[in-house]
Amino acid sequence: MRALGFDPVDEARRHWAGHGWADAAPGMAAVTSVFRAQQIYLGRIDRVLRPLGLTFARYEVLMLLSFSRTGSLPLNKVGARLQVHPTSVTNAVDRLEAEGLIERRAHPTDRRTTLAEIQPAGRALAQQATEAVNQAVFTDPLLDLEQTDALVELLTGLRRANGDFE
C-alpha cells in the first residue's frame, strides 16, 4: 500500500471538529488509531504465522496450553483467559485437534467439562512460531521501549475500565 501524503486520522479529526463534534474528536481519533494499529500488527504476525499453518487465534490457544502446569485446560477456561467467544475457541480447537497439535480429553473428575491438551507436535510448533513472531514483530513493535511501555500502560487502563479484570 502506498504511503499517503497526510495523516488520515488527523484529517478525520479535523473533519469531526469542523462539523461541531469537537468533544467526540479525540475519542474518534483514538478508536480509529487503535483499529489501524491492530491491522498493522495483525498483518505482520499473519505473514509469519501463515507459512506455519497458524492463525493468531490458534497460536494463542497453543501458547496458553503450553504455559499451563499440566499442558491442558478446560475449554471454557481457554475462552475466559483469551477473552474470546466460546465459538471462537471451538473453531480454533477443532482445527488444532485435526492437525494433531492438541487433543480433547474428558476431565478426570467433572464429566461436563472437556479439556484441551497440547501434544508434542503442538509444543514444537508453538516454540517455532514464538521464535518467528518474537523476531519479526514482538522485538520490533514500531515504537521504542519507553513508548511501548507507555502504550501498554494506557491500554491496561482501558482494559480495566472496560471491566476485563479487577
Place this chain on the structure above:
Amino acid sequence: MRALGFDPVDEARRHWAGHGWADAAPGMAAVTSVFRAQQIYLGRIDRVLRPLGLTFARYEVLMLLSFSRTGSLPLNKVGARLQVHPTSVTNAVDRLEAEGLIERRAHPTDRRTTLAEIQPAGRALAQQATEAVNQAVFTDPLLDLEQTDALVELLTGLRRANGDFE
C-alpha cells in the same frame, strides 16, 4: 464476559520473561493490548451501528464520501484513504449501493474510473450513525482526555513507522 481476577496481558508478559524472551515481552504486551483494545472498541461500536444496519467498514465509507467536496470519490481513492484492501471496498460499496445509500457513477473524464457517490438517504444515515457513535463511544473512549491524546500520539508514531503516511 466475567472479569478476570488478574490482568491476562501482564500474566503473558511474565511467562514471556520467564521463558527467556524478555526482549520480546514488552512488544508482545503492546500487540496483545492493541488487539484487545480493538475488540473492546469494535464491540461497543457494533452495538450502536447494528440496529442501523451498518458495520464500521460501511460507516467509514459513508463518512469519507460525506466529507468529500462533491459527495463522491473514485473507488481506488476510498481504499487508499481508509487503508483497506480493494475487495473490502467493493464489498462495502456493493452493500451500501444495494440499500440505496450510495450509487456508482462513471467518472466524467476517466472511463477507467468508477466513482462512489453518496445519496440523500446515505447522508441522513451517516448523520444518525455519527450522533449515536459519538454519544456511545467516541465521547467516552474509556480514558480521560490526556490519556486519549497520549494514546493517539503513540499510535501516530506507530502508523508513521509502518509507512502509512509521510
